[in-house]
Amino acid sequence: MKKIILSLAFLVLFAGCEKEEGIPQKKQLIITSNSHAQEPSSIALQEIIDEYNKNQTDVNVEFIPGSSDYEETMKTKMATNSLPDLFGTHGWSINRYKEYLEPLNNREWAQYVSPAIKPVITDNDEKFYTLPLDIDIVGLPYNLDVLEKANVDPKSIKTTDDFLVALEKIKNIGVTPIYLGGKDSASIGNIYDWIVPGLIILNKDNPQGENLKNGIFDEKSWNETGEFIKTLKDKGYINRDALTGNDAARALGxxxxxxxxxxxxxxxxxxxxxxxxxxxxxxxxxxxxxxKSYFITGERMAIGVWKNSPNKKEALEFLDYLAKPENVSKMATANVLPPGLTNAKSELGKFEKSYDLGNQYQYVGFFDREYLPSGSWETLCSIGAGIISGQLSVEEATKKMKEDFDRLKNK
Structure with a gap:
């Protein structure tokens, strides 16, 4: 009797397995980005994915939002050649991820890539590898009420000397000229990333761009960048809690x-x-x-396809869906940024005129992505903090930067 019961159990189990195997299984596509789950861009992307999945019979797209260790996770996945089907390139589609990405020049929407972002995402062979859903445009945020009280016209600030004069006027009315939120080290790293191009790259006397790209680090020129940060600190142009502050938006607002x-x-x-x-x-x-004064442009929300994905065909099809004007518009509007494709339009509200920049300015890529080896960002943050705290002299900060530059360029 026991044998009969066991045999029946195996038959039922086998029949169940046979039935399960007979059901067509959907291919699972994984897409990830560096945007955290509650960011507007992540919410918008999930809504687009949900709509896409409704009409798919053989594919299911799953979105995995990023976390604070996104870059380290991606580096591990590159090392093991186990990347997601689609992933956010967060400014590194050329200098870090290119060898892992599928070229996208042949996609129908490629003709619409905005000229404001195309040079930043295109390699020397005129190929690009990511879909730019928006364009990250960086300028210096300011409070006009404060500036008017200090008798500073923001549009008159063209040079670093103009900037320092404006900061002194603001300090004289009892307002903190620059708020650094050092609890988030990005604001300290951003001083380098944003100001260095105007000091040592866009400079006819001794431009350092080609040197840096060719692995040559000029310590004398770099000292100038550290001196600028030291001046901000010594003159009292930054908040006293610059290394621990965490209230930047409130301070500005x-x-x-x-x-x-x-x-x-x-x-x-x-x-x-x-x-x-x-x-x-x-x-x-x-x-x-x-x-000319300049804005920084680069990737914000940009998605590429892993060239060795077992689901590459389906991944490219989803990317084409994501590139539809209405979806690009949705993503760009979520970040309140201009769209990365010219056939889309984002709702910028009161910032519509702010992003109508014209050709009276220069446009450059993010300094660390364009001119420094991958991994240099952490060094920029640490040496900037060292100068502000007084733990590093300008020369010591430069020496540390050179050591890391030389080490990382050979990786």
Missing amino acids: TGKAAFLFFGTSMIREGLTYNPNARMDFIALPTKDKTE
Whole structure:
């Protein structure tokens, strides 16, 4: 009897397995990005994916939002050649991820890639490897109410000397000229990333761009960047709690600070503290008076396809769906940024005119992505903090930067 019961059990189990195997299984596509789960861009992307999945009979797309260790996770996946089917390239589609990505020049939507972002995502062979859903445009956020009180016209700030004069005027009315939120080290790293191009790259006398790209680090020129940060600290132009502060948006919105070295998203956040505040952003200044001031452009939300994905065909089909004008518009609007494709339009609200920049400015890529080896960002943050705290002299900070530059360039 036991044998009969066991035999029947195996038959039922086998029949169940046979039935399960007879059901067509959907292919699972994984897409990830560096955006955290609650960021507007992640929410918008999930909504697009949900709509896509409704109409798919053989594919299911799963979105895995990023976390604080996204870069380290991606480096591990590159080392083991086990990348997601689609992933966010967060500014590194060329210099870090290119060899893992499928070229996208032959996609129908490629003709619409915005000229404002195309040079940044294109390699020397005129190929690009990521779908730019929006364009990260970086300028210096400011509070106009504070600047007017200090008798500073933000549009008149063209050079680094103009900037320092403006900071002194702001300090004289009892307002913190620049708020650094060192608890998030990005604002300290951003001083380097944003100001260095105007000091040593866009400079006719001794430009360092080609040297850096060719692995040559000029310590004398780099000292100039550290001296600029030291001046901000010594002159009292930054908040006293620059290394521990964590209230940048509130400081800008409530008029406790005039400028931030954070992205323009801080302006939107600042409005939550003071809806009546007048805030905007300006181009970054150059040392060379003959050079135009500049904005930094780069990838914000950009997605590529792993070239060795077992589901590459389906991944490219989803990317094409994501590139539809209505979806690009949705993603760009979520970040309140211009769209990465010219056949889409984002809703910028009160910032519509702010992003209508024209050709009176220069446009450059993010300094660390363009000119420094991968992994240099952490060094920029640490040496900047060292100068501000007084733990590093300008020369010591330069020496540390050179050591890491030489080490990382050979990786």
